[in-house]
Amino acid sequence: MTIDRADGRMDLTMKVEGMTCQGCVAAVTKAIHRLDPAAEVSVDLERGWVAVVTAAQALELAQALGRAGYDAEAITG
Numbered sequence: 001m002t003i004d005r006a007d008g009r010m011d012l013t014m015k016v017e018g019m020t021c022q023g024c025v026a027a028v029t030k031a032i033h034r035l036d037p038a039a040e041v042s043v044d045l046e047r048g049w050v051a052v053v054t055a056a057q058a059l060e061l062a063q064a065l066g067r068a069g070y071d072a073e074a075i076t077g
Helices: 022-035 058-067
Strands: 010-017 040-044 049-054 071-076
Touching: 010 058, 022 040, 022 049, 022 058, 058 071
Parallel strands: none
Antiparallel strands: 010 049, 010 071, 040 049
């Protein structure tokens, strides 16, 4: 994973399966913020993508989203 920011955070896009509504958007955002409260999160519900600027690793994010009930994998980062 390439860290491309001076503060050590990275840009990461994840494919998240199972998001169907704004409640899912809120749940995904909350799960990411539990792991990294400073993360910048943008959810594209239609595509099923989540763009994150974070200090967390992709695997950590995928695990956090899994605990929230979503299957996730990094597609860029």
